Amino acid sequence: MWGIYLSLTGLLVLLTLLPKIQNSHWIFRVSEFGKIQITYVVLITFILGFLLDQPQHIWYSQSLLLLLFIHHGVTLVKYTPLYPVKRHKRQHESSQKLHFISANVYQFNKEYERFIQLIKKYKPEVFMTMESNGDWEQALKVLEKDYPFQHKVTLENTYGMHFYSKLEIESAQTHYFVADDIPSIEIHLKTEDGFSFVFFGVHPPPPSPTEEETSKERDGDLLSAAKRVKEIHEPVIVVGDFNNVAWSKSSILFRKTSHLIDPRIGLSFVSTFHAKYRLLRFPIDLMFHSEDIFINELKTLENFGSDHLPVYCEFFIDHHNDEQEERVQEATQEEKAEVEEMIQEGKEEDGNRDEVVTEG
Known part of the structure; x- marks a missing residue:
């Protein structure tokens, strides 16, 4: 012993x-x-x-x-809830409550109907899938009547992304920050009550013995997204399978570079992976938001056959409430220089993935 x-x-x-x-x-x-x-x-x-x-x-x-x-x-x-964070209530100038679901569906998961029923049960205004390939795109067509606005990036290398919305999409863009087969999506939306906001979806590759040998592409992709987000002057949400944890150095640099807030602070871990093993579950499907986005609820939903649990969020937008600005941290000059170096290293790294990309 x-x-x-x-x-x-x-x-x-x-x-x-x-x-x-x-x-x-x-x-x-x-x-x-x-x-x-x-x-x-x-x-x-x-x-x-x-x-x-x-x-x-x-x-x-x-x-x-x-x-x-x-x-x-x-x-x-x-x-955890033990950490004191001031909560802010919705003001009369704010938007109505909005909801999204973000889910890494696992490309080889064939239980399409379980995910479709999940969407029908919770009825989010928008939802995003990751690892969604052509088979998933075809299966989700039954939801397009209820979600008439879409942006699709179909890949067969486990990095596909599909976005579905009941809200009007004013513009949509796919970014390839460090590699031409790792997409991030930037969706500009407008709510029925006249509020505009940006939904930014990310899914960089993880450092692991079975995928990428280093974290260079992941970190470079995330920090490139952070720089782009900083240029956006509307309320913004960044969500996705970060293949990273919130307390890592690159996640902290992401938060500081983008000037966004981590809603997990003072709330909970919201662990998502691995869906089948509770004791070995990590919080790698992350979310960050600007100071004019207010979170009412952030949680995981039931497993639908993927190796990730889906993330569900209820939020509202308040253009006239700046009380959360104190939670925004900025990068130092030294950190900014480090960010640029990590982005360049990510672009120079040669990932080992099959390139099959189509967009719609």
Whole structure:
């Protein structure tokens, strides 16, 4: 038991230190995703230490575990209701309540009807699918009567994106920031009560042993999107499968560069992946919004056969309410220089994907 305790302690120290090393290889980035699980294991190992026949030096390792728990806890507590964040009520000048669903459908998932029923059940004004290919596009045609406005980027390499809306699309654009097969979509919408806003969808590739060796393309794509979002002078929502966690360095740089707010802070993790394994679930389907977007509800919905849970959000727009501006953080000059370097590295990285793209 003593050997297991020491091995766990050593492993937890290693997993904590690896993300501190500024290397984009997946080995250094992957433990960022498991910070919640690592914190639980730290606590369990710490408790285990009290159950052992205490060797002379156990308090050194116990103190180290306590420091690890505090280190992770200081970050994670921000994404719980324990972290104080002022909530703002809807003003009379604001829009009506709006709703969206964002879902990585998993390209090889054939349970189309379960997703269609999910949309019919919650009736969002807009919804976006990721990893949607030609088969998914064909299956979702039954919803086009209720969602007459669409923007489609059909790929067969797990990076397709489809957007459906009951609201009028004033303009739509597909961006390819770092590679010609990794799309981001920019949709300008107008509500029935006259409010304009922008829905920005992203889905960069993850650093992993089975996909991209490094996080360069992911980070470059996300930070390019952040720079574009900063140029938009309307209320904006950015949502999608970020293949990233909110507390990673690149996510923080994204938030600061785009001047957006992370609604998870003071709320909850809203963990989405893996849908089938609750104890191994990470919050990688993220959302950020400008100061004139106010979130009433942000949560996951039931599984429809994908490896991701869908994200559901209820929000409203308020042009005359600037109380959230204090939550917007800006990048320093040093961080801005780092962002430019990461974008350039992302563009230079050569991803290993089959290029099959059509748009509609």
